[in-house]
Amino acid sequence: MIKFNKIVVVCTGNICRSPMAEALLKAKLPFNSISSAGLDVLNNDLDGQDAADNAQQISKKFGYDLSLHRAKQLTSSMAEEHDLILVMTQSQLDQIAVRFPGCAGKAFLIGQWIGVSTIQDPLHSNLASFNACFLQLEKAIESWEIKLRALSKQPKDSGQRHPIKASEHR
Numbered sequence: 001m002i003k004f005n006k007i008v009v010v011c012t013g014n015i016c017r018s019p020m021a022e023a024l025l026k027a028k029l030p031f032n033s034i035s036s037a038g039l040d041v042l043n044n045d046l047d048g049q050d051a052a053d054n055a056q057q058i059s060k061k062f063g064y065d066l067s068l069h070r071a072k073q074l075t076s077s078m079a080e081e082h083d084l085i086l087v088m089t090q091s092q093l094d095q096i097a098v099r100f101p102g103c104a105g106k107a108f109l110i111g112q113w114i115g116v117s118t119i120q121d122p123l124h125s126n127l128a129s130f131n132a133c134f135l136q137l138e139k140a141i142e143s144w145e146i147k148l149r150a151l152s153k154q155p156k157d158s159g160q161r162h163p164i165k166a167s168e169h170r
Contacts, residue, residue, distance in 0.1 A: 004148055006033045008082040009110065010092060014038030014071040016123050017088050019051040020134050021110060023064040024141040029148060035082075037074035039095055046071045052123060054130040062134060079103040086110040086144070088119040111136070113143035 007025060011018040018036035025034045041047050050056070051066040059066045079085060079100040085107040087093050097104040111119055119136055122129040 003152055004032070004084040006082045007035075007084045007086065008074070008078060009034070009036040009086045010039060010074055010096070011036075011088045011119075012038055012040050012092070012121060013044050013046045013049075013123065014041050014073075015046055015049055015052045016055045016121060016130070017119055017133060017137065019066050019069045020055055020059055020064070021086070021137045021141060022069075023059055023066060024138055025144070027064070028141055028145040032148075035078075036069075037072050037078060039074055039092060039099075041071050041073040047073060052130075054122065054125075054127050057127065058130040058134045061131075062138075076100055082106070084108070084148075088121070090117055110144070111140045113147060114139050116140065 007029070009018045009021040009025065011021075014037050018038065022034055022036035025032070038046065049071045051059075051069040051071075056066045076099075079096070080103060083106060085096060085103060086109075087096060087107060088110055090109065093107055093109060096107040109117060111117065114136075116136065119133060119140070120129075122133045
């Protein structure tokens with residue numbers, strides 16, 4: 001039985017997509033340790049910043065609270081200690097492979113099970129863009145929930161179970 005107990009969701013600045021995805025994953029997989037981080041938090045001077053206002057507003061609309069979220073940089077120790085790294089784009093997947101080569105095998109696109117290779121960054125966009133991003137993340141998280149529950153044999157009320165196959169990676 002494969003376990004993915006510690007999951008980190010990664011985007012660029014850790015203020016839009018990954019905090020929303022973290023909240024969704026925590027709700028779907030309450031027995032897992034879920035966190036989020038960004039690849040360019042320090043480069044963009046975002047360390048410790050709140051989630052973007054629109055991310056907070058849309059998340060609240062769907063019943064999630066991001067008020068305590070603070071942006072943090074993905075570090076090598078953080079990448080190494082997690083069992084699964086979910087990223088928003090192919091470019092971020094490539095960056096993980098370069099920055100943390102020992103972690104490349106546990107990094108996946110968050111949208112891969114729904115056929116989406118890029119979850120667009122809604123930063124500096126309107127509320128409708130954040131809403132669309134949230135809904136896309138919700139679909140992606142639901143597909144990951146099915147995969148992860150199947151691998152760990154956690155019960156699920158409904159849905160077909162599909163384990164992750166090495167051939168499906170990236």
